[in-house]
Amino acid sequence: DVKVTQSSRYLVKRTGEKVFLECVQDMDHENMFWYRQDPGLGLRLIYFSYDVKMKEKGDIPEGYSVSREKKERFSLILESASTNQTSMYLCASSLLSIPTDGYTFGSGTRLTVV
Amino acid sequence: AQSVTQLDSQVPVFEEAPVELRCNYSSSVSVYLFWYVQYPNQGLQLLLKYLSGSTLVESINGFEAEFNKSQTSFHLRKPSVHISDTAEYFCAVTFIKAAGNKLTFGGGTRVLVKP
Structure with missing residues (x-):
C-alpha cells in the first residue's frame, strides 16, 4: 500500500513564525x-505539484508556498503564520x-497558530 | 463552473437504521465520482468509486452509491449502520479534462450513530 506520511500530527506556532509542514510518499x-x-x-x-520542482496554485494559495525538490517530498510553507491559518492540513x-484510484491521504497535521 | 454539494452537514442515526448521504455536482463534462470516509483523528480513506459501467457501486463494509447522470447525483447509502460507522464522509468528483483533472470535494457530512 502507498503510504503518505506527514511529519507532525499536532503543531502549535506563534503568529508571524515561518512554518514548514512536511509530507513524504x-x-x-x-x-x-x-x-x-x-x-x-x-x-x-492550496497547492499541487505534477513533477519535481513544479508547482501550481490551487484554490486558496494566499499566504502559502510549496517546495518539491525531490519526487517523494512535498513541503507546505506558511511564510508568516496567522491565526486564520489554524486548520487541519492534509497531504x-x-x-x-x-x-x-482517487488520492491517497496522509493522517493530517493539526496546526494551531496562537 | 464545476462544484460539489453535500446537502447535509450532519446526520444523526440510530444503530441498525438505514442512512443516506446526499451528493450532487454540477458539470458539463464527464466525471469520476468518489466517496471518502474520515474516522476521528485520521486521514481520508477511499470508500468506493464510480468510473464507468454499472451505476451502482459497493464497498466491502456494506455501503453502496448510485450514479444518476440525469440528476447529477452520487448518493451514498447503507441499509443498517453500526456504531463504528460514526465518521465524516466526503463526496469527491474529478471533472475530466476540466479543473486540471483534480479532485473537488464537497463540504462533508458528519454521521453520528447512536446506540
Whole structure:
C-alpha cells in the first residue's frame, strides 16, 4: 500500500513564525497535493505539484508556498503564520494525472497558530 | 463552473437504521465520482468509486452509491449502520479534462450513530 506520511500530527506556532509542514510518499507518485480542512468547508486545495520542482496554485494559495525538490517530498510553507491559518492540513498523492484510484491521504497535521 | 454539494452537514442515526448521504455536482463534462470516509483523528480513506459501467457501486463494509447522470447525483447509502460507522464522509468528483483533472470535494457530512 502507498503510504503518505506527514511529519507532525499536532503543531502549535506563534503568529508571524515561518512554518514548514512536511509530507513524504513512498510509492513514486508523480502528483502531490496540499489541502486544508475546515468544518463545513470540506477540503480546499492550496497547492499541487505534477513533477519535481513544479508547482501550481490551487484554490486558496494566499499566504502559502510549496517546495518539491525531490519526487517523494512535498513541503507546505506558511511564510508568516496567522491565526486564520489554524486548520487541519492534509497531504495527498496520486499516480495518475487523472486519478482513477482517487488520492491517497496522509493522517493530517493539526496546526494551531496562537 | 464545476462544484460539489453535500446537502447535509450532519446526520444523526440510530444503530441498525438505514442512512443516506446526499451528493450532487454540477458539470458539463464527464466525471469520476468518489466517496471518502474520515474516522476521528485520521486521514481520508477511499470508500468506493464510480468510473464507468454499472451505476451502482459497493464497498466491502456494506455501503453502496448510485450514479444518476440525469440528476447529477452520487448518493451514498447503507441499509443498517453500526456504531463504528460514526465518521465524516466526503463526496469527491474529478471533472475530466476540466479543473486540471483534480479532485473537488464537497463540504462533508458528519454521521453520528447512536446506540
